[in-house]
Amino acid sequence: MTATNGVNGVHGVEKDGFGTRAIHVGSEASPETGAVIPSISLSTTYKQNGVGKHKGYEYSRSGNPNRNALEETLASLETGGAFALAFSSGSATTATVLQSLGPGAHILSVNDVYGGTFRYMKRVAEENQGVETTFVDLEGADHATITAALKDNTKLIWIESPTNPTLRVIDIPRIVSLARSHPSNPLVLVDNTFLSPFYSSPLLLGADIVLHSLTKYINGHSDVVMGAVILPEHHAPLAAKLRFLQNAIGAIPSPYDCWLAQRGAKTLHLRMKAHGVNALAVAKALARSPHVEDVIYPGLSSHPRNALAYRSLSPHARKFVDSLPEDEGGFPYGGMISFRIKGGAEEADKFLTATRLFTLAESLGGVESLAEHPAQMTHGSIPEAERAALGIGANLVRLSVGVEETEDLVADVEQALAVAVGRSVEL
Ligand SMILES: Cc1ncc(COP(=O)(O)O)c(C=O)c1O
Structure with missing residues (x-):
């Protein structure tokens, strides 16, 4: 037994708001030294005063103070959570969850799932572990189609919302209710990486498990690869x-990475508000541009699922959004935008190399703005025909809008569009 086998959770501060919990839960001053910031505990092993008599730690794979502290923070931040478990990457988290299903299980997954999750489901779970996945458009499919895809051995429904990279918004309560009314009663997992616990609280919408790539918004500084799952009290x-x-399995994060991720999480609420405000401004600029065919940002009023996006905001994000001045253009809804540039791969490539502040790179969720080409980068492992069916074409560009000054980001996108498309139109 280690301390991490116990219930970690919110320690009586659940009455506090999101930002207060981010800063205080799991970060109590050290009882030994009074240090306000936890030290990094690198020891791999712990002294026992008699066989089996220890202070809650034996060996660092099974638990260490920094991982415990981070897990406590995460269990509190993912509202409705009681247990959090951290892993060495989002993908290791996915792998561990899928391993828990056992051979012969079936998964129903949203079709527009993160490329690495798709690869794990098809190439590892299906080929090596006897776990089969059916991919369904959980945004557009009607009740009957989704129910028909559920089997007697369906143990898990895998949701990402909004999906990556086409930002389809899934109605989580609808999927939960379909799961509950099916005899197989599968668990519903939501990969909440894109919205973070700030904009969305899937456990409050009835989900059983929330998964995060902490690499993204929760750490927020593009210097840690890590993942986690959070579960509610009734899933002890x-x-x-x-x-x-x-x-x-042992796919655990290092104490140093846990320390960094916990430090990052302390400003999650501030960063997410800024990401959302900036993304809305950039999305509006893209929507105005003659060089853009289509903008996908569920916070835009013109997005077909804008009302659902608003309905599914977490209580703390709703409070933030409602406090902003009335805006007919939309509301902040995370920092991710996808858009289709006029033209094809050439224009997309020109845009991606013409930006000054948006760096051409994979990943998302850091304070700095990034841009990428899903068809050739993050979603390159999805077969071309499936990519085409999902709308991941050669002219699709994905932006992770950072927390730089709003007007600088808008100006950068506008000048890069002019370089990529404007000049060829003028010629
Ligand atoms: C939505 C989503 N889930 C999971 C992952 C996997 O996380 P990691 O890269 O930390 O393994 C990613 C990575 O991009 C992602 O975007």
Whole structure:
């Protein structure tokens, strides 16, 4: 037994707001030294005063103070959560969850899932572990189609919302209710990486498990690769099973990375507000541009799922959005935007190399703005025909809008569009 096998959670501060929890939960001053910021505990092993008599730690794979502290923060931030488990990457988290299903299980997944999750489901779970996945458009499919895709052995429904990279917004309560009314009663997992616990609280919408690539918004500074799952109180046995696998498989994060991610999480609320305000401004600029065919940002009033996006905001994000001056153009809804540039791969490539502040790079969720080409980069592992069906064409560009000054980002996107498309139109 280690301290991490116990219930970690919110320690009586659940009455505090999101930002207060981000800063205080899991970050109590050290009882030994009074240090306000936790030290990094690098020890891999812990002294026992008699066999089995220790202070809650035996060996660092099964638990260490920095991982415990981060897990406590995460269990509190993902509202509705009681247990959090951190892993060495978002993908290791996915792998551990899928391992827990056992051979012969079936998964129903949203079709527009992160490329690495798709690859794991098809090439590892299906080919090596006997776990089959059916991919369905969980945004557009009607109840009957989704129910028909559920099987007697469906153990898990995998949702990402908004999806990556075409930002389809999934109605989580609808999927939860379909799951509950099916005899197989599968667990509903939401990969909440894109919105972060600030904009969305899937556990409050009935989901069973929330997964994050902490690499993205929660750490927020593009210097840690890590993942986590968070479960509500009523899933204590499942949390214990995943805790067992976390130790048995051993895909655990280092104490230093846990410390960094916990430091990053302390400003999650501030960063997410700024990401959202900036993304809305950039999305509006893209929507105005004659060089853009189509902008996908669910916060834009013109987005077909804008009302659902508003309905599914977490209570703290709703409070933030409602406090902003009335804006007919839309509301902040995370920092991710996809758009189709006029033209094809050539124009997309020119745009991606013409930006001054948006760096051409994979990943997302850091304070700095990034831009990428999903068809050739993040979603290159999805077969071309499937990419085409999902709308991931050669002219699709994905932006991770950072927290730089709003007007600088808008100006950067406008000048890069002019370079990529404007000049060829003028010629
Ligand atoms: C939505 C989503 N889930 C999971 C992952 C995997 O996370 P990691 O890169 O930390 O393994 C990613 C990575 O891009 C992602 O975008």
